[in-house]
Amino acid sequence: MPADTAGALAGVAHQPGVDKPDPILVVEGMRRSFGGLLAVDVDKVSVQRGLITALIGPNGAGKTTFFNLLTGFDEPDAGTATFDGQSVSGMSSYKLANKGMVRTFQLTKSLTRLSVIENMKLGAKDQKGESFLRAFVPFIWRYQEEEIEDRAEALLERFQLSHMRDQYAGTLSGGQRKLLEMARALMAEPMLVMLDEPMAGVNPVLTQSLLEHVKGLRAAGITVVFVEHDMDVVRDISDWVVVMSEGRVIFEGPPDVISQDPAVIDAYLGAHHDAPLTEEQEEQQIARAEAELADSEDDIT
Amino acid sequence: MNLGSILEQTISQAFGVNAMVFAMAVIGLNVHFGYTGLLNFGQIGFVAMGGYGLGMSITIFGWNPWLGILVGLVYALIFALLLGVPTLRLRGDYLAIVTIAASEVLRILVRSTTIAEWTGGNTGITNFAGAFYQFNPFTERVYDFGPFFYTGPNLFILSIGWPLVLLVTFLIWQLMRSPWGRVVKAIREDEDAARALGKNAYWYKMQSLMLGGVIGGLAGILLAIGNSTVQPDYFVPVQTFFMWTALILGGVGRVWSPIVGSMLFWGLLTATDGVLRGFEAEGWIPRWLMNASQVGQIRFMLVGLGLALLMIYRPQGLFGSREEMMLDAR
Numbered sequence: 001m002p003a004d005t006a007g008a009l010a011g012v013a014h015q016p017g018v019d020k021p022d023p024i025l026v027v028e029g030m031r032r033s034f035g036g037l038l039a040v041d042v043d044k045v046s047v048q049r050g051l052i053t054a055l056i057g058p059n060g061a062g063k064t065t066f067f068n069l070l071t072g073f074d075e076p077d078a079g080t081a082t083f084d085g086q087s088v089s090g091m092s093s094y095k096l097a098n099k100g101m102v103r104t105f106q107l108t109k110s111l112t113r114l115s116v117i118e119n120m121k122l123g124a125k126d127q128k129g130e131s132f133l134r135a136f137v138p139f140i141w142r143y144q145e146e147e148i149e150d151r152a153e154a155l156l157e158r159f160q161l162s163h164m165r166d167q168y169a170g171t172l173s174g175g176q177r178k179l180l181e182m183a184r185a186l187m188a189e190p191m192l193v194m195l196d197e198p199m200a201g202v203n204p205v206l207t208q209s210l211l212e213h214v215k216g217l218r219a220a221g222i223t224v225v226f227v228e229h230d231m232d233v234v235r236d237i238s239d240w241v242v243v244m245s246e247g248r249v250i251f252e253g254p255p256d257v258i259s260q261d262p263a264v265i266d267a268y269l270g271a272h273h274d275a276p277l278t279e280e281q282e283e284q285q286i287a288r289a290e291a292e293l294a295d296s297e298d299d300i301t
Numbered sequence: 302m303n304l305g306s307i308l309e310q311t312i313s314q315a316f317g318v319n320a321m322v323f324a325m326a327v328i329g330l331n332v333h334f335g336y337t338g339l340l341n342f343g344q345i346g347f348v349a350m351g352g353y354g355l356g357m358s359i360t361i362f363g364w365n366p367w368l369g370i371l372v373g374l375v376y377a378l379i380f381a382l383l384l385g386v387p388t389l390r391l392r393g394d395y396l397a398i399v400t401i402a403a404s405e406v407l408r409i410l411v412r413s414t415t416i417a418e419w420t421g422g423n424t425g426i427t428n429f430a431g432a433f434y435q436f437n438p439f440t441e442r443v444y445d446f447g448p449f450f451y452t453g454p455n456l457f458i459l460s461i462g463w464p465l466v467l468l469v470t471f472l473i474w475q476l477m478r479s480p481w482g483r484v485v486k487a488i489r490e491d492e493d494a495a496r497a498l499g500k501n502a503y504w505y506k507m508q509s510l511m512l513g514g515v516i517g518g519l520a521g522i523l524l525a526i527g528n529s530t531v532q533p534d535y536f537v538p539v540q541t542f543f544m545w546t547a548l549i550l551g552g553v554g555r556v557w558s559p560i561v562g563s564m565l566f567w568g569l570l571t572a573t574d575g576v577l578r579g580f581e582a583e584g585w586i587p588r589w590l591m592n593a594s595q596v597g598q599i600r601f602m603l604v605g606l607g608l609a610l611l612m613i614y615r616p617q618g619l620f621g622s623r624e625e626m627m628l629d630a631r
Contacts, residue, residue: 071497073493073496073497092496093493093496093497094495094496094497094498094499094500094501094502095499097496097497097498097499098499102497102498102499103497104497105493105494105497109491109493109494109497110494111486111487111490111491111494112490112628113486113489113490113625113628114483114486114487114490118483118486121480121483122483122484122487122495122498122500123498125499127480128480129479129480129481130480130481130483130484130500131481132481132508132512134481135475135476135479135480135481135482136472136475136476136479138475138479141479141480145480168624168625168628170628171628184498185497185498187498188498188499
């Protein structure tokens with residue numbers, strides 16, 4: 001964790017819903033239920049500007065649902081959201097993206113039958129040629145299109161995808177698709193990038209490169225929120241960690257203290273994982289082990 | 302059996318009014334499905350809207366024929382809005398269900414006696430195209446083109462229709478190379494990805510539905526002028542499926558496939574008809590297998606068989622790229 005970022009949150013208490021000194025995103029009272037199941041029930045979360053915040057939790061904790069609510073891909077039953085000082089409650093996904101909050105997906109959504117460069121160019125905002133009537137008059141948008149193409153090529157270079165420029169995105173490997181999706185999100189010049197499991201299904205070598213790219217976002221002043229399972233990744237790159245369990249935020253704090261917090265350990269391992277066994281259970285286990293031993297001896301003779 | 306005359310028939314059908322009207326309607330379908338991924342199974346409804354819009358405004362409302370063309374296009378536009386508003390927020394299949402139902406509802410509605418005073422009931426609307434034919438330079442009854450011929454009125458509508466088809470093809474080609482086209486193609490690939498990048502997917506799908514629908518309406522106007530009539534029973538759902546056939550034959554999402562697909566479809570239909578009738582007349586087909594009155598049905602079976610084979614050996618159609626097609630399977 002870099003020293004300056006540690007400074008920004010140095011005095012912040014390690015407790016759920018704590019206020020941050022300079023929040024870019026604040027959600028309050030966000031609830032979403034599916035039938036009888038309350039999937040997300042978050043009282044308050046605020047995200048510090050310019051840092052990398054990890055959202056972790058065991059399977060079924062409601063991370064992805066929460067993520068979808070934040071990005072406008074799902075509508076909450078209740079709750080408010082403020083992004084960069086403006087209320088964005090109930091705002092649809094594409095408007096949020098235009099305001100500077102761009103997300104990626106757990107299952108990468110590369111636009112298969114478009115070329116890599118077209119994928120990239122799609123990401124740019126405020127394109128004049130995206131209006132129906134102007135689309136027929138190329139000289140209105142041609143100059144902007146060239147600018148966008150230059151920017152796209154620079155990003156492809158940075159993400160080491162230049163050699164795939166004119167290939168269909170569908171021909172990329174899983175890891176390359178993750179890279180493409182991240183690069184494409186950057187084309188929209190976001191303030192906040194939301195990454196849904198950016199490392200899932202990526203080989204270790206590429207994971208390193210992806211991690212560097214995520215750190216690069218922070219260096220460029222972009223705020224990052226990401227969902228992740230891999231604790232090594234979380235420890236390596238995040239400045240702040242929000243832990244969810246059963247739809248609620250149960251802990252917040254810097255990555256080096258989360259693994260010591262009893263609430264987090266309980267959420268991941270169950271409340272009684274290290275409680276001593278009763279005598280009866282112990283006897284049953286011994287009996288089972290002996291039976292197995294006897295079986296294997298039978299096999300030998 | 303006269304092979305020469307079958308060939309003449311085939312060529313004259315491939316360039317005929319049916320193929321021309323189809324080509325136009327299939328361009329619209331290609332905008333919907335080929336570029337935007339919208340499953341429209343009611344394209345014939347848009348064609349009907351165009352034809353009836355023109356026919357009604359001339360004969361019922363007594364308006365200027367040129368205004369009638371505009372009315373036909375507006376009818377198709379309204380039809381697109383009616384179908385799109387409730388369905389385009391939902392998953393793609395809903396549009397498919399609603400379009401096929403709506404096009405059939407529309408046909409039954411216009412042929413019903415209740416509103417026959419506006420739509421002419423089951424006989425439709427006739428004799429309204431005269432105003433356009435005063436501009437017809439082809440005043441002779443029949444024009445010979447070497448082996449085949451067209452009647453004067455036919456040649457008139459063809460000489461307007463085919464250039465119009467080429468013009469619309471060019472405009473769509475231009476549009477799909479623009480950033481607008483990139484957005485609709487992105488929506489075809491993955492709507493959520495487009496939304497995550499700030500594109501209003503709903504509005505783009507609506508624009509595409511309206512554009513393809515209006516092109517369908519234009520096809521209906523050409524049909525109405527060409528035949529000087531609109532009759533409800535032309536607009537049956539099977540026409541939409543023929544249009545899909547033509548589109549797939551040419552290759553989905555390709556510039557030239559609507560034109561070539563439509564020409565091939567009508568050409569093949571005519572050719573199989575001619576060959577079957579020829580075989581039957583020569584006595585090469587045993588009576589227990591097929592008689593002359595069954596030719597009409599059997600030729601569709603053969604066309605169906607041909608399509609099945611096409612799907613097996615060339616699923617991307619004539620112009621499609623197999624490489625691109627295979628990407629979907631991953």
